Amino acid sequence: MNNWKLKEIVVMSVLSVVFAVVYLAFLPVGKILVGFFGPIGYDLIFGIWFIVSIITAYIIRKPGAAFLSETIAAAVEVLLGNAVGPMLLVSGMIQGLGAESAFAMTRYKRYDLFTLMLAGVMAAVFSFVWGYFLSGFAALSTGYVLAMFIARIISGAIISGVAGKVLSDALAKTGVLSSFALGKEYRRKRAA
Amino acid sequence: MFLHNVNPTVKALTIIGTVFLLAFVFDPVTPVLYIVWTVIVTFLFGTFKKRYYLYYFIPFTLFAFGMFWTTIVFSDTASGTTGTVSFLGMEFPTEDIWTAAALGLRVLAFASLSLLFLFTTNMVHFILSLIQQLKLPPKIAYGVMAGYRFLPMLKTEFQQIRAAHRIRGVNRPDSWKEKLLQYQRFAIPLLAGAIRKAERTAIAMESKGFTGAKERTFYRPMKVRRKDWLFPVMMFGMLGVTIAFSLYFGYFSWYDGQL
Amino acid sequence: MSQDVIRVENLTLHYEERKKPVLSRLNFSMEEGENMLILGPSGSGKSSLTHCLNGLYPRELDGSMDGEVYVQGRRTVSYPAGEMAQHVGVVFQDPETQFCMITVEDEVAFGLENLNTPYESMVEKVEKALSWVGMEDYKNISDLSGGQKQKVALACILAMEPEVLILDEPTANLDPVARKEFIQLLKKLKEELSFTLLVIEHKLEGWLDLLERVLIISEEGELAYDGPLHDHLKTYAREIHEMGIQLPYATRTALERGWTPPYPLHIEKMPSADLPANPHREEPAGEVLLKAEDVHWKSILRNINVTFHEGEWVAIVGENGSGKSSLSRILAGIQPPGKGTVSLHGRSLKKWKENDLRQEIGYVFQNPEHQFITDAVYDEVAFSLQHAGMKEAEWTRIVEETLKFCRLDGLEDQHPFLLSQGQKRRLSVATMIVEDQGMLFLDEPTFGQDEKSTSDLMSLLKEKHENGTTIVMITHDMELVDKYATKVLVMNEGEITFDGQPERLWSRSDLADHHLELPPREQWKRSVLKRKEPAYVSS
Structure with a gap:
């Protein structure tokens, strides 16, 4: 934690707070989708719930960014009164670990689209395995569970990976990230 | 009141511990009993506006029912050997109903436990206690606290951006692409403002001599006192009693890979 | 004999993203108990100077900092992180972003905790600091107005008892009445407590009675003037105005009307002869x-x-x-x-x-x-x-x-x-x-x-x-x-x-x-x- 600057930590926590609210706002959306498609409804948009880990890691680029931001977001969700309660904290940590694992695989060197999508996929895989035990997916038919799994992976890659990158890049253009890793990279690219 | 004075870390660990144990219980009776117990404890030993408790509790109930319903409808019907139950004019295997009720009520038990915590804990005290009892690094703890303070500010910002966009005539997206773009348009000013403010806050904190060092004195010392242990003893003890009760009457079922 | 509390030698500051320096070969010093105003147009690196003086730079700087900054005769870079807060305290411009706690009391204590102040004296210091600024009866920071937040921010710094107090455009986000109140409060505190005061501003109104010396920084980040405030203003108001610094109404009007120096600084000193008539206001003729x-x-x-x-x-x-x-x-x-x-x-x-x-x-x-x-x-x-x-x-x-x-x-x-x-x-x-x-x-x-x-x-x-x-x-x-x-x-x-x-x-x-x-x-x-x-x- 010592190589983190305080401003990086505060920015990370603010991002987590913002997205905790976004996460809560998307729960009813998920519920509507579940109404239409059954439990797989959540999986279609599940990627939204990993997005802060990818955005934060992409902006700050330090070990722990993905894990911590997702954990803080989950904690804030719990504090705001999420319907799942304290268990959500564990889910958040597991999703964060999933995303973190992708960045760790590149030794925190690569932050291209592929890595970000991979982070989304890993978060999806980790969270699915956890959800399998926690929420009783096993009660569902195998084919259905497989479909859920695939939906969640795609959602993780697209919504959190691709959309997370697009959003962060748009943010870099505003200049507010100039003292963070992504902003610096953006400046170097423009200068070149 | 008693619950407000329990050390927040002890309280949180107790809640997490009971939630963890309840996650392995697969019958509906144990959670029902434990919900009743938790709610009674909350109301008896906590002071808060009771009305708000209901506001929070109702959505949980809906969520729990949703869980119950989807589990019934989408569950694997292979095992149906124990007969059927008629529910809302449809026939379902008893076993499925039983499992579905267990899952739904478990959610509700989690909810009542987390509400106990939320309604009787000061968040700043909780974070201070995490630093002092669980050695959470102050850099993270105070960073998070600073971020958490932004919540009300973000709410006003959000409303302002919405109104400002309305004036620009962007609030009625007519295509998918336009809709996605709109999310981004919304997010950028909100996040940009928040990041700038976060950076300034960090500078202000450092200017007040904050380094994130572990050695610091506390204006609000958080201690674990002997009487704090009463809470975990009570909560875990009652969980034991409930399980014993269910076992005695033959309802109890433990996780053994049925899901 | 008074000692220099702050001494700046040949300070030049570059940001990574900008070619031109933000501050360029700056030299000045401040004695104990002095009151100084730093003026400069927006973008002249005034706030960057704050960060140099309180030791945040070069530690947090993306760029380079040359020259020396001494606080109490010791180079700022030689202070361990955090210790500087005992010597130099800063109140920043934005009332919304200076706090990390929920209550007024906790916020004031935050600085003291950072300095490892023992619990017993902390309670007393918090109380004292809040009574100085008259904010002892308030609880949650989020319920306060902008002016009150700035007072709390000031209390936080005062509680740590630094020798130097830097105010970085402290009233820029306040309405005129709150602004007046804040300056009034400072005047009172200056009489009760002893500290060296450094105010950074681009707006002169209100500060004239409090500050004797002025340092003017040009848009290029160079030192343009260092000396007594009043005399300089009375003669060189036009030059200062042209740099983009907002003059007090009296002086501004003098320039507009082409009066000859010495220019008036206060409304009470404005001549009766040139008083304008009420502005002409059209009656609403439209539908x-x-x-x-x-x-x-x-x-x-x-x-x-x-x-x-x-x-x-x-x-x-x-x-x-x-x-x-x-x-x-x-x-x-x-x-x-x-x-x-x-x-x-x-x-x-x-x-x-x-x-x-x-x-x-x-x-x-x-x-x-x-x-x-x-x-x-x-x-x-x-x-x-x-x-x-x-x-x-x-x-x-x-x-x-x-x-x-x-x-x-x-x-x-x-x-x-x-x-x-x-x-x-x-x-x-x-x-x-x-x-x-x-x-x-x-x-x-x-x-x-x-x-x-x-x-x-x-x-x-x-x-x-x-x-x-x-x-x-x-x-x-x-x-x-x-x-x-x-x-x-x-x-x-x-x-x-x-x-x-x-x-x-x-x-x-x-x-x-x-x-x-x-x-x-x-x-x-x-x-x-x-x-x-x-x-x-x-x-």
């Missing part, structure tokens, strides 16, 4: 444009009945939280009223189609960034025209004209967020006049703007007004009200308590109750009248 009848909204607005005529320039004034913004939003049709009706051209706003309404009424929000939706200046202005289905040849012409009118030509490809404060403001105005809206609402358009951008903006609005646009503007600046408005509305606790010509408002005796002050021109007039009064009136 009724917008009318609110018996409007109520939540518990924020009550019994609103008001009429706007074509060609008026209406100023809405009143304390923060009195409902000014809510009122303007309801009038502009952004927020439907809870009860009552607002009608435009005799037709209720409810019956207007959103798109048609937007072509009639524009609204400029307080924070320009909130209104930006594209990532280039040109697209920003073109947006609504493109969506209105206009021919390309036509909208490109209008966009170019509007950009030119708002002096934004040449910035077409810039990202709106990267513009200067003044440019951002003008861009937000541009987006709201591009469809030639007949009515324009502005929420504190000059808030946080320096003098140059304020005057640019006002002349732009004036031209719009002369071409027939009806303007409604929320403001705290009574000078602007006096200069431009044909009508004033005073809001107080959700009600309109005054509706009429500015002159009638100035003659009322209860202005202070509404957190309002007289415009400087009127103060001048009164001071002249007072001078003529017989001598038996005791002062």
